[in-house]
Amino acid sequence: MDKKAMMEKLAREAYERDSFNGAWLYAEKGEIISSGAIGFRDPDDTLPVTEDTIFQLASVTKQFTATAVMLAVRQGLLNLDDEVTKFFPALEQYKGATVRHLLTHTSGIPDYFDDADWFIDLWKKEDRVPANSEIVRFLCETKAEPYGAPGEKWQYSNSGYNILAEIVERVSGVPFETFLEKNVFEPAGMKSTRCCHIRRDGVPFENYARASVIEDGKYVADVDSEEDSIVTAFDGLNGDDYVYTNIFDMLRWDRALKEGGVLTPEEQKLMYTPVRLNSGEEFVDEDGDGYGFGWFITNDKDVGCIVSHSGGMPGVHTWFKRFLDTDSVLVILCNREEQDIRAHDGLFIGMREIAKSKEPEPIVSIEDIAIKDPDKSKWEALCGKYEHPEDGDFIIDEVYLKDGELFARFMTDTGRSWEWKLFPLGGNEFGVKRWYSVVFKFEEGTISYGGYTCKKL
Secondary structure, eight states, X not given: OOHHHHHHHHHHHHHHTTOOOEEEEEEETTEEEEEXXXXXXSTTSOSBOOTTOBEEOGGGGHHHHHHHHHHHHHTTSOOTTOBHHHHOTTOGXXXXXXXXXXXXXXXXXXXXXXXXXXXXXHHHHSSSOOOGGGHHHHHHHHTOOOSSSTTTOOOOOHHHHHHHHHHHHHHHSSOHHHHHIIIIIHHHTOTTXXXXXXXXXXXXXTTBOOOXXXXXXXXXXXXXXXXXXXXXXXXXXXXXXXXXXXXXXXXXXXXXXXXXXXXXXXXXXXXXSOOBOTTSOBOOOTTSOEEOSSOEEEEETTTXXXXXXXXXETTEEEEEEEETTTTEEEEEEEOBOOSOHXXXXXXXXXXXXXXXXXXXXXXXXXXXXXXXXXXXXXXXXXXXXXXXXXXXXXXXXEEEEETTEEEEEEEOTTSOEEEEEOEEEETTEEEOSSOSSOOEEEETTEEEETTEEEEBO
Protein backbone atom coordinates (compact mmCIF):
# COMPACT_ATOMS: atom_id res chain seq x y z
CA MET A 1 0.00 0.00 0.00
CA ASP A 2 1.13 3.55 -0.71
CA LYS A 3 1.29 4.88 2.84
CA LYS A 4 2.81 8.17 1.76
CA ALA A 5 -0.03 9.02 -0.63
CA MET A 6 -2.70 7.82 1.80
CA MET A 7 -1.39 9.94 4.66
CA GLU A 8 -1.13 13.00 2.44
CA LYS A 9 -4.72 12.45 1.29
CA LEU A 10 -6.00 12.17 4.86
CA ALA A 11 -4.18 15.32 5.93
CA ARG A 12 -5.57 17.25 2.96
CA GLU A 13 -9.13 16.05 3.62
CA ALA A 14 -8.96 17.03 7.28
CA TYR A 15 -7.41 20.40 6.44
CA GLU A 16 -10.17 21.16 3.94
CA ARG A 17 -12.67 20.60 6.75
CA ASP A 18 -10.78 23.02 9.05
CA SER A 19 -9.88 20.15 11.33
CA PHE A 20 -6.13 19.73 10.86
CA ASN A 21 -3.41 22.36 10.74
CA GLY A 22 0.13 21.20 11.38
CA ALA A 23 2.76 18.62 10.48
CA TRP A 24 3.11 14.85 10.53
CA LEU A 25 5.79 12.21 10.11
CA TYR A 26 5.69 8.44 9.79
CA ALA A 27 8.87 6.34 9.67
CA GLU A 28 9.76 2.65 9.58
CA LYS A 29 13.10 1.47 10.94
CA GLY A 30 14.23 5.07 10.99
CA GLU A 31 13.40 5.75 7.34
CA ILE A 32 10.78 8.43 6.66
CA ILE A 33 7.85 6.99 4.72
CA SER A 34 5.62 10.04 4.86
CA SER A 35 6.02 13.55 6.20
CA GLY A 36 4.37 16.83 5.46
CA ALA A 37 2.98 20.12 6.67
CA ILE A 38 -0.22 21.94 5.88
CA GLY A 39 -1.83 25.16 7.06
CA PHE A 40 -0.47 28.18 8.87
CA ARG A 41 1.53 28.83 12.01
CA ASP A 42 -0.19 32.15 12.75
CA PRO A 43 -3.92 32.91 13.15
CA ASP A 44 -3.87 35.41 10.25
CA ASP A 45 -2.87 32.81 7.63
CA THR A 46 0.31 34.63 6.60
CA LEU A 47 3.02 32.20 7.75
CA PRO A 48 2.80 28.67 6.31
CA VAL A 49 3.59 25.67 8.49
CA THR A 50 6.71 23.88 7.26
CA GLU A 51 8.07 20.47 8.18
CA ASP A 52 10.64 22.03 10.52
CA THR A 53 8.08 24.24 12.32
CA ILE A 54 8.26 24.11 16.12
CA PHE A 55 5.15 23.03 18.06
CA GLN A 56 4.18 22.86 21.71
CA LEU A 57 4.00 19.21 22.78
CA ALA A 58 1.57 19.57 25.70
CA SER A 59 1.35 16.23 27.56
CA VAL A 60 3.65 14.38 25.16
CA THR A 61 6.18 16.21 27.39
CA LYS A 62 5.48 13.71 30.18
CA GLN A 63 7.70 11.03 28.60
CA PHE A 64 10.65 13.44 28.79
CA THR A 65 9.92 14.17 32.44
CA ALA A 66 9.76 10.44 33.15
CA THR A 67 13.06 10.04 31.30
CA ALA A 68 14.63 12.75 33.47
CA VAL A 69 13.49 10.88 36.57
CA MET A 70 14.98 7.61 35.32
CA LEU A 71 18.30 9.33 34.62
CA ALA A 72 18.29 10.88 38.09
CA VAL A 73 17.69 7.41 39.52
CA ARG A 74 20.61 6.07 37.45
CA GLN A 75 22.81 8.85 38.82
CA GLY A 76 21.90 7.88 42.36
CA LEU A 77 20.12 11.14 43.07
CA LEU A 78 16.80 9.54 44.06
CA ASN A 79 14.90 6.27 44.20
CA LEU A 80 11.59 5.36 42.62
CA ASP A 81 10.20 4.45 46.03
CA ASP A 82 11.23 7.70 47.73
CA GLU A 83 8.18 9.35 49.24
CA VAL A 84 7.12 12.79 48.11
CA THR A 85 7.32 14.03 51.70
CA LYS A 86 11.06 13.30 51.67
CA PHE A 87 11.42 16.25 49.33
CA PHE A 88 8.39 18.27 50.42
CA PRO A 89 7.52 17.67 54.10
CA ALA A 90 4.66 20.18 53.82
CA LEU A 91 2.73 17.74 51.62
CA GLU A 92 1.87 15.55 54.57
CA GLN A 93 -1.71 15.06 53.34
CA TYR A 94 -0.19 12.90 50.58
CA LYS A 95 2.02 10.83 52.87
CA GLY A 96 2.85 7.48 51.32
CA ALA A 97 2.85 8.75 47.75
CA THR A 98 6.12 7.91 46.03
CA VAL A 99 8.01 8.93 42.93
CA ARG A 100 6.75 5.72 41.30
CA HIS A 101 3.17 6.72 42.12
CA LEU A 102 3.70 10.14 40.56
CA LEU A 103 5.05 8.59 37.35
CA THR A 104 2.04 6.28 36.99
CA HIS A 105 -0.70 8.74 38.03
CA THR A 106 -1.54 6.64 41.10
CA SER A 107 -0.32 9.04 43.81
CA GLY A 108 -3.75 10.46 44.57
CA ILE A 109 -2.36 13.99 44.33
CA PRO A 110 -5.00 16.15 42.63
CA ASP A 111 -4.60 17.81 39.25
CA TYR A 112 -4.10 21.57 39.43
CA PHE A 113 -6.71 21.97 36.72
CA ASP A 114 -9.26 21.00 39.40
CA ASP A 115 -8.59 24.37 41.05
CA ALA A 116 -7.00 26.37 38.25
CA ASP A 117 -8.31 29.67 39.63
CA TRP A 118 -5.42 29.68 42.13
CA PHE A 119 -2.94 30.14 39.29
CA ILE A 120 -5.21 32.48 37.36
CA ASP A 121 -5.65 34.72 40.42
CA LEU A 122 -1.89 35.02 40.94
CA TRP A 123 -1.43 35.86 37.28
CA LYS A 124 -4.16 38.49 37.23
CA LYS A 125 -3.89 40.00 40.70
CA GLU A 126 -0.11 39.92 41.12
CA ASP A 127 0.67 40.36 37.41
CA ARG A 128 3.06 37.43 37.33
CA VAL A 129 3.14 33.86 36.10
CA PRO A 130 3.57 31.37 38.97
CA ALA A 131 6.76 29.29 38.86
CA ASN A 132 6.79 25.51 39.01
CA SER A 133 8.24 25.71 42.51
CA GLU A 134 4.88 27.09 43.66
CA ILE A 135 3.05 23.83 42.94
CA VAL A 136 3.70 22.81 46.56
CA ARG A 137 2.30 26.11 47.82
CA PHE A 138 -0.74 25.58 45.63
CA LEU A 139 -1.44 22.12 47.08
CA CYS A 140 -0.97 23.39 50.64
CA GLU A 141 -3.04 26.56 50.32
CA THR A 142 -5.95 24.93 48.50
CA LYS A 143 -5.87 21.97 50.94
CA ALA A 144 -6.59 19.80 47.92
CA GLU A 145 -7.93 16.45 49.07
CA PRO A 146 -6.25 13.36 47.58
CA TYR A 147 -8.14 11.37 44.98
CA GLY A 148 -7.53 8.32 47.14
CA ALA A 149 -4.79 6.43 48.91
CA PRO A 150 -1.53 6.03 46.98
CA GLY A 151 -1.81 3.12 44.58
CA GLU A 152 -5.54 2.74 45.15
CA LYS A 153 -6.64 3.97 41.72
CA TRP A 154 -5.39 5.58 38.54
CA GLN A 155 -6.28 9.26 38.17
CA TYR A 156 -4.49 11.47 35.67
CA SER A 157 -2.72 14.31 37.44
CA ASN A 158 -0.63 17.03 35.83
CA SER A 159 0.37 18.13 39.32
CA GLY A 160 2.19 14.85 39.84
CA TYR A 161 4.43 15.61 36.89
CA ASN A 162 5.00 19.19 38.09
CA ILE A 163 6.26 17.70 41.35
CA LEU A 164 8.50 15.25 39.47
CA ALA A 165 10.12 18.14 37.60
CA GLU A 166 10.64 19.96 40.88
CA ILE A 167 12.22 16.87 42.45
CA VAL A 168 14.65 16.46 39.54
CA GLU A 169 15.58 20.12 39.81
CA ARG A 170 16.22 19.88 43.54
CA VAL A 171 18.28 16.68 43.52
CA SER A 172 20.33 17.65 40.44
CA GLY A 173 20.99 21.23 41.50
CA VAL A 174 20.25 22.63 38.03
CA PRO A 175 17.07 24.05 36.49
CA PHE A 176 14.79 21.37 35.10
CA GLU A 177 15.02 22.95 31.66
CA THR A 178 18.80 22.63 31.76
CA PHE A 179 18.66 19.04 33.01
CA LEU A 180 16.51 18.06 30.03
CA GLU A 181 18.75 19.91 27.58
CA LYS A 182 22.00 18.38 28.81
CA ASN A 183 20.82 14.87 29.69
CA VAL A 184 18.08 14.18 27.15
CA PHE A 185 17.89 16.52 24.16
CA GLU A 186 21.61 16.88 23.44
CA PRO A 187 22.41 13.14 23.71
CA ALA A 188 19.43 12.40 21.46
CA GLY A 189 20.58 14.93 18.84
CA MET A 190 17.42 17.01 19.29
CA LYS A 191 18.91 20.37 18.36
CA SER A 192 15.55 22.10 17.74
CA THR A 193 14.01 21.03 21.05
CA ARG A 194 13.86 22.83 24.35
CA CYS A 195 11.78 23.19 27.48
CA CYS A 196 10.77 26.84 27.76
CA HIS A 197 7.99 29.27 28.61
CA ILE A 198 7.06 31.32 25.57
CA ARG A 199 4.07 33.16 27.04
CA ARG A 200 6.03 34.24 30.10
CA ASP A 201 9.48 34.81 28.56
CA GLY A 202 8.87 35.30 24.83
CA VAL A 203 9.26 33.02 21.82
CA PRO A 204 12.84 31.76 21.29
CA PHE A 205 12.08 30.14 17.92
CA GLU A 206 11.88 31.78 14.51
CA ASN A 207 9.61 29.09 13.11
CA TYR A 208 7.15 28.64 15.98
CA ALA A 209 3.54 27.60 15.42
CA ARG A 210 1.32 29.82 17.54
CA ALA A 211 -1.51 27.95 19.25
CA SER A 212 -4.77 29.37 17.87
CA VAL A 213 -8.36 28.97 18.98
CA ILE A 214 -11.74 29.78 17.48
CA GLU A 215 -13.39 32.91 18.84
CA ASP A 216 -16.38 34.65 17.25
CA GLY A 217 -16.00 32.48 14.18
CA LYS A 218 -12.33 33.26 13.49
CA TYR A 219 -8.91 32.13 14.66
CA VAL A 220 -7.06 34.11 17.31
CA ALA A 221 -3.85 33.35 19.19
CA ASP A 222 -4.47 31.64 22.51
CA VAL A 223 -2.98 34.60 24.41
CA ASP A 224 -5.36 36.99 22.62
CA SER A 225 -8.47 34.97 23.35
CA GLU A 226 -10.97 36.26 25.89
CA GLU A 227 -11.44 32.73 27.22
CA ASP A 228 -8.17 30.93 26.54
CA SER A 229 -5.58 33.59 27.39
CA ILE A 230 -5.58 31.95 30.84
CA VAL A 231 -2.99 29.52 29.43
CA THR A 232 -0.49 32.23 30.40
CA ALA A 233 -1.25 31.55 34.06
CA PHE A 234 0.15 28.01 33.75
CA ASP A 235 3.15 28.88 31.59
CA GLY A 236 5.67 28.81 34.43
CA LEU A 237 5.03 25.15 35.19
CA ASN A 238 7.27 22.25 34.16
CA GLY A 239 7.00 18.51 33.80
CA ASP A 240 3.49 18.16 32.46
CA ASP A 241 4.02 20.37 29.37
CA TYR A 242 6.23 23.07 27.83
CA VAL A 243 8.61 21.06 25.70
CA TYR A 244 8.70 22.47 22.15
CA THR A 245 9.99 20.59 19.11
CA ASN A 246 9.38 19.53 15.52
CA ILE A 247 8.59 16.28 13.73
CA PHE A 248 12.22 15.57 12.81
CA ASP A 249 13.47 15.88 16.38
CA MET A 250 10.71 13.51 17.49
CA LEU A 251 12.06 10.99 14.97
CA ARG A 252 15.52 11.53 16.48
CA TRP A 253 14.00 10.84 19.89
CA ASP A 254 12.47 7.61 18.58
CA ARG A 255 15.86 6.49 17.24
CA ALA A 256 17.65 7.44 20.46
CA LEU A 257 15.21 5.22 22.36
CA LYS A 258 15.54 2.38 19.87
CA GLU A 259 19.33 2.52 20.02
CA GLY A 260 19.52 2.93 23.81
CA GLY A 261 21.36 6.22 23.46
CA VAL A 262 19.58 7.94 26.36
CA LEU A 263 17.79 5.16 28.25
CA THR A 264 18.93 1.57 28.46
CA PRO A 265 16.62 -1.22 27.23
CA GLU A 266 16.15 -2.26 30.86
CA GLU A 267 15.11 1.25 31.89
CA GLN A 268 12.69 1.46 28.98
CA LYS A 269 11.21 -1.94 29.80
CA LEU A 270 10.38 -0.68 33.27
CA MET A 271 8.80 2.48 31.83
CA TYR A 272 6.69 0.43 29.40
CA THR A 273 5.34 -1.86 32.13
CA PRO A 274 1.66 -1.11 32.93
CA VAL A 275 1.03 -0.11 36.53
CA ARG A 276 -0.74 -2.45 38.91
CA LEU A 277 -2.98 -1.03 41.61
CA ASN A 278 -2.97 -2.03 45.28
CA SER A 279 -5.62 -4.61 44.45
CA GLY A 280 -3.13 -6.41 42.23
CA GLU A 281 -5.13 -5.57 39.12
CA GLU A 282 -3.39 -4.03 36.16
CA PHE A 283 -4.89 -0.65 35.36
CA VAL A 284 -6.63 -0.52 31.97
CA ASP A 285 -8.44 2.56 30.70
CA GLU A 286 -11.62 2.71 28.63
CA ASP A 287 -9.61 2.25 25.44
CA GLY A 288 -7.91 -0.86 26.78
CA ASP A 289 -4.58 0.89 27.42
CA GLY A 290 -2.37 0.58 30.44
CA TYR A 291 -0.04 3.29 31.76
CA GLY A 292 3.63 3.07 32.66
CA PHE A 293 6.10 5.88 33.34
CA GLY A 294 4.88 8.70 31.06
CA TRP A 295 3.57 6.31 28.41
CA PHE A 296 0.28 4.65 27.58
CA ILE A 297 0.83 1.01 26.65
CA THR A 298 -1.26 -0.99 24.17
CA ASN A 299 -0.95 -4.62 23.14
CA ASP A 300 -2.34 -4.56 19.62
CA LYS A 301 -3.33 -7.88 18.05
CA ASP A 302 -2.03 -6.76 14.65
CA VAL A 303 1.27 -5.01 15.38
CA GLY A 304 2.19 -5.92 18.94
CA CYS A 305 3.27 -3.48 21.65
CA ILE A 306 2.57 0.22 21.13
CA VAL A 307 3.69 2.98 23.52
CA SER A 308 2.22 6.40 23.03
CA HIS A 309 1.03 9.67 24.48
CA SER A 310 -1.17 12.49 23.29
CA GLY A 311 -1.30 16.10 24.34
CA GLY A 312 -3.80 18.91 24.33
CA MET A 313 -4.07 22.55 25.34
CA PRO A 314 -6.22 25.30 23.80
CA GLY A 315 -5.27 25.24 20.13
CA VAL A 316 -2.73 22.43 20.64
CA HIS A 317 -3.17 18.75 19.72
CA THR A 318 -0.24 16.34 19.62
CA TRP A 319 0.20 12.62 19.16
CA PHE A 320 3.30 10.44 19.41
CA LYS A 321 3.05 6.71 18.89
CA ARG A 322 5.88 4.15 18.78
CA PHE A 323 5.18 0.69 17.40
CA LEU A 324 7.89 -1.23 19.23
CA ASP A 325 7.61 -4.61 17.49
CA THR A 326 7.51 -3.20 13.96
CA ASP A 327 10.04 -0.43 14.70
CA SER A 328 7.86 2.34 13.32
CA VAL A 329 6.82 5.72 14.67
CA LEU A 330 4.04 8.22 14.01
CA VAL A 331 4.04 11.85 15.14
CA ILE A 332 1.31 14.41 14.49
CA LEU A 333 1.58 18.01 15.72
CA CYS A 334 -1.27 20.53 15.42
CA ASN A 335 -1.48 24.19 16.40
CA ARG A 336 -5.12 25.07 15.75
CA GLU A 337 -8.39 24.23 17.40
CA GLU A 338 -10.40 21.97 15.11
CA GLN A 339 -13.71 23.05 13.62
CA ASP A 340 -15.13 19.52 13.60
CA ILE A 341 -14.06 16.93 16.17
CA ARG A 342 -15.31 14.05 14.00
CA ALA A 343 -13.00 15.04 11.14
CA HIS A 344 -10.14 15.80 13.54
CA ASP A 345 -10.33 12.39 15.22
CA GLY A 346 -10.75 10.78 11.83
CA LEU A 347 -7.30 12.04 10.87
CA PHE A 348 -5.64 10.60 13.98
CA ILE A 349 -7.45 7.27 13.68
CA GLY A 350 -6.80 7.06 9.95
CA MET A 351 -3.08 7.78 10.30
CA ARG A 352 -2.84 5.07 12.94
CA GLU A 353 -4.58 2.56 10.71
CA ILE A 354 -2.24 3.31 7.80
CA ALA A 355 0.72 2.83 10.13
CA LYS A 356 -0.75 -0.59 10.91
CA SER A 357 -0.95 -1.30 7.14
CA LYS A 358 -4.73 -1.02 7.14
CA GLU A 359 -7.05 0.97 4.91
CA PRO A 360 -8.30 4.10 6.70
CA GLU A 361 -11.85 5.33 6.72
CA PRO A 362 -12.41 8.54 4.74
CA ILE A 363 -12.36 11.79 6.71
CA VAL A 364 -15.96 12.64 7.56
CA SER A 365 -17.39 15.81 9.09
CA ILE A 366 -20.85 16.25 10.53
CA GLU A 367 -21.77 18.21 7.42
CA ASP A 368 -21.02 15.09 5.39
CA ILE A 369 -23.50 12.95 7.33
CA ALA A 370 -26.20 15.54 8.12
CA ILE A 371 -29.54 15.38 6.29
CA LYS A 372 -29.08 17.52 3.19
CA ASP A 373 -32.68 18.73 2.73
CA PRO A 374 -34.41 18.30 6.09
CA ASP A 375 -38.03 18.98 6.86
CA LYS A 376 -37.86 22.13 8.99
CA SER A 377 -41.60 22.52 9.53
CA LYS A 378 -41.44 21.25 13.13
CA TRP A 379 -38.26 23.02 14.16
CA GLU A 380 -40.00 26.08 15.62
CA ALA A 381 -41.78 23.84 18.11
CA LEU A 382 -38.38 22.72 19.43
CA CYS A 383 -37.31 26.29 20.24
CA GLY A 384 -37.33 27.67 23.75
CA LYS A 385 -35.57 27.50 27.11
CA TYR A 386 -34.77 24.14 28.70
CA GLU A 387 -34.16 23.16 32.30
CA HIS A 388 -30.57 22.62 33.42
CA PRO A 389 -29.26 19.27 34.69
CA GLU A 390 -27.72 19.70 38.13
CA ASP A 391 -24.38 18.01 37.45
CA GLY A 392 -23.97 18.27 33.69
CA ASP A 393 -20.57 19.02 32.16
CA PHE A 394 -22.39 21.36 29.83
CA ILE A 395 -25.95 22.66 29.61
CA ILE A 396 -28.27 23.46 26.74
CA ASP A 397 -29.89 26.66 27.91
CA GLU A 398 -31.92 27.57 24.84
CA VAL A 399 -32.74 26.32 21.35
CA TYR A 400 -33.65 28.85 18.65
CA LEU A 401 -33.87 29.48 14.92
CA LYS A 402 -31.32 31.68 13.20
CA ASP A 403 -31.27 32.31 9.46
CA GLY A 404 -33.48 29.30 8.95
CA GLU A 405 -31.18 26.93 10.86
CA LEU A 406 -31.50 25.44 14.33
CA PHE A 407 -29.03 26.58 16.98
CA ALA A 408 -28.50 25.89 20.66
CA ARG A 409 -26.94 28.07 23.31
CA PHE A 410 -24.65 26.01 25.54
CA MET A 411 -23.45 26.94 29.01
CA THR A 412 -20.93 25.65 31.51
CA ASP A 413 -21.25 25.69 35.28
CA THR A 414 -18.82 28.63 35.29
CA GLY A 415 -21.25 30.75 33.29
CA ARG A 416 -19.45 30.66 29.96
CA SER A 417 -21.85 30.41 27.03
CA TRP A 418 -21.59 29.91 23.29
CA GLU A 419 -23.77 28.82 20.40
CA TRP A 420 -23.50 25.83 18.10
CA LYS A 421 -25.47 24.91 15.06
CA LEU A 422 -27.55 21.75 15.38
CA PHE A 423 -27.19 19.46 12.38
CA PRO A 424 -30.15 17.12 11.61
CA LEU A 425 -29.10 13.48 11.67
CA GLY A 426 -32.52 11.98 10.97
CA GLY A 427 -35.85 11.85 12.73
CA ASN A 428 -35.68 14.05 15.82
CA GLU A 429 -31.95 13.63 16.42
CA PHE A 430 -29.27 16.30 15.96
CA GLY A 431 -25.53 16.62 16.36
CA VAL A 432 -22.92 19.38 16.69
CA LYS A 433 -19.39 19.77 15.39
CA ARG A 434 -17.87 19.73 18.86
CA TRP A 435 -18.85 16.18 19.85
CA TYR A 436 -19.61 13.29 17.57
CA SER A 437 -20.46 10.88 20.39
CA VAL A 438 -23.25 13.08 21.78
CA VAL A 439 -26.65 13.01 20.08
CA PHE A 440 -29.34 15.55 20.98
CA LYS A 441 -32.81 14.03 20.81
CA PHE A 442 -36.05 16.05 20.97
CA GLU A 443 -39.11 14.22 22.20
CA GLU A 444 -42.46 15.26 23.78
CA GLY A 445 -41.30 18.63 25.10
CA THR A 446 -37.88 17.41 26.21
CA ILE A 447 -34.32 17.26 24.97
CA SER A 448 -32.04 14.35 25.85
CA TYR A 449 -28.24 14.34 25.69
CA GLY A 450 -25.35 12.79 27.57
CA GLY A 451 -27.64 10.69 29.77
CA TYR A 452 -29.84 13.65 30.76
CA THR A 453 -33.42 14.42 29.80
CA CYS A 454 -34.40 18.06 30.27
CA LYS A 455 -37.86 19.54 29.99
CA LYS A 456 -38.74 22.55 27.93
CA LEU A 457 -39.69 25.47 30.19
